[in-house]
Amino acid sequence: MEAGIVGLPNVGKSTLFNALTSSVAAQSANYPFCTIEPNEGIVSVPDSRLSRITEFIVPQKIIPASLKLVDIAGIVKGASEGEGLGNKFLSHIRQVDAIMQVVRCFEDPDVTHVSGNVDPIADIDTIETELVLADMQTLENALPKAEKTARSGDKEAKLRVAAIQKCNAHLESEQPLRTLELPEAEAAAISSYGLMTAKPILYVANVDENDLAGEHELVQRVRGHAQKTGAKVACVCAKLEAEIAELDEEDRAEMLSDVGLEEPSLNIIARETYRTLGLQSYFTAGEKEVRAWPVPIGSTAPQAAGVIHSDFERGFIRAEIYNLDDLEQYKTEKEIRAAGKLRVEGKSYIMQDGDICHFLFNV
Structure with a gap:
């Protein structure tokens, strides 16, 4: 990112x-x-x-x-x-x-x-206005094609038309699109447009x-x-x-x-x-390296493993996780494990900022 x-x-x-x-x-x-x-x-x-x-x-x-x-x-x-x-x-x-x-x-x-x-708010408004106008132009250019496809019954095109109309109305009120909440499916339908606001x-x-x-x-x-x-x-x-x-x-x-x-x-x-950017870090720690890995907030354990290598995500079995407080209290991973503080997490686990991880996988 x-x-x-x-x-x-x-x-x-x-x-x-x-x-x-x-x-x-x-x-x-x-x-x-x-x-x-x-x-x-x-x-x-x-x-x-x-x-x-x-x-x-x-x-x-x-x-x-x-x-x-x-x-x-x-x-x-x-x-x-x-x-x-x-x-x-x-x-x-x-x-x-x-x-x-x-x-x-x-x-x-x-x-x-x-x-x-020097007027920082005027500067902000100048750029925001240009981005709003550019986004409106992008959406206006995309709407006819989306409407034509929607008339054939295409479900994604119907979502796209709905999203474009909502976005256009929001931009016409001189508001950036980051302040508009769209249903996830509608947001996905227009994600390829690269809307700047x-x-x-x-x-x-x-x-x-x-x-x-x-x-x-x-x-x-x-x-x-x-x-x-x-x-x-x-x-x-x-x-x-x-x-x-x-x-x-x-x-x-x-x-x-x-x-x-x-x-x-x-x-x-x-x-x-x-x-x-919506990122947080998890860590891997060993004699070779201690490393912080960026991962989008809300990522699952397999997705986080995939940041290291796609094979880790494809063959994900489980993650062994502890946190920094545990390390500072027990001093070693061996003692963390002995104290029952090493968590075993599966595919549905949502990564937390600061997790220290070992991933087990098999391809």
């Missing part, structure tokens, strides 16, 4: 992307459309539970979960009608699973704002280095908007984080202490993006 970083030009998208992916590429110039093809990068998801596990199970290597980020060029008003290479940019957004929208919440006369003044979103407030906690009125306005639409907000000073990312570990710790941060804000961004 992957998340796309979007925003108006010059809000700090590429600076944030480069910092998140520890890119050594030069920072983008202060010009709109400096990123035309989307850059892609893999980001590790920091998880303190990994180091806690390795206090008791010492591995040869530690592997955190990771996610894929796509840096998508700045969107401008009129993108849904092709302005500013809009069609190309929108096609990139259709392909991702979640959206990270960077909104500028800092004043800087040296960094030009595309609309002339249906994707979960995380607002990333790019703040000034003197407002790392995001107390400025501009950030509060973003939080208010997010609360109304069921979205989350994370704060980051992309410029500062880019500087921190370039330091070695010792200097990084010193700089974090100097600015009053316990960890880089990028860690928080990575974890919030992970949650926005």
Whole structure:
């Protein structure tokens, strides 16, 4: 699964992307459309539970979960009608699973704002409007074919028509589709359309280095908007984080202490993006490696096993599971088993965040 970083030009998208992916590429110039093809990068998801596990199970290597980020060029008003290479940019957004929208919440006369003044809510509305218009166009183009097929009695086509009509009505009220609840069957019938306003979103407030906690009125306005639409907000000073990312570990710790941060804000961004994608982690732990595996929330044990290898899912027999509290109490898997705390779970088991697992399978 992957998340796309979007925003108006010059809000700090590429600076944030480069910092998140520890890119050594030069920072983008202060010009709109400096990123035309989307850059892609893999980001590790920091998880303190990994180091806690390795206090008791010492591995040869530690592997955190990771996610894929796509840096998508700045969107401008009129993108849904092709302005500013809009069609190309929108096609990139259709392909991702979640959206990270960077909104500028800092004043800087040296960094030009595309609309002339800093207003994060206006920026959010600009992009949301373009995505709403693009989704409406997608649905309007799809409706005639769906109606024609539905007239032949095709059940899935009838579901598709019903879903399109509901979605169009919702979009006409200027509401994103992520705030519309559709029956599961109807949602599945239109899932191939890549509707952009249906994707979960995380607002990333790019703040000034003197407002790392995001107390400025501009950030509060973003939080208010997010609360109304069921979205989350994370704060980051992309410029500062880019500087921190370039330091070695010792200097990084010193700089974090100097600015009053316990960890880089990028860690928080990575974890919030992970949650926005609807992911949670389970762990495998042994002498070879301790590893966090990403799995969609609500996945069954066989589905989780399939993340490791498709054979694990195909030949799934059972899972042996314990949790970190058990490990910290009993110190070894042997003692966990002796205490009766090692659970045996079957095919219907729903994975819980933080499960430590052994999968038994036979192909």
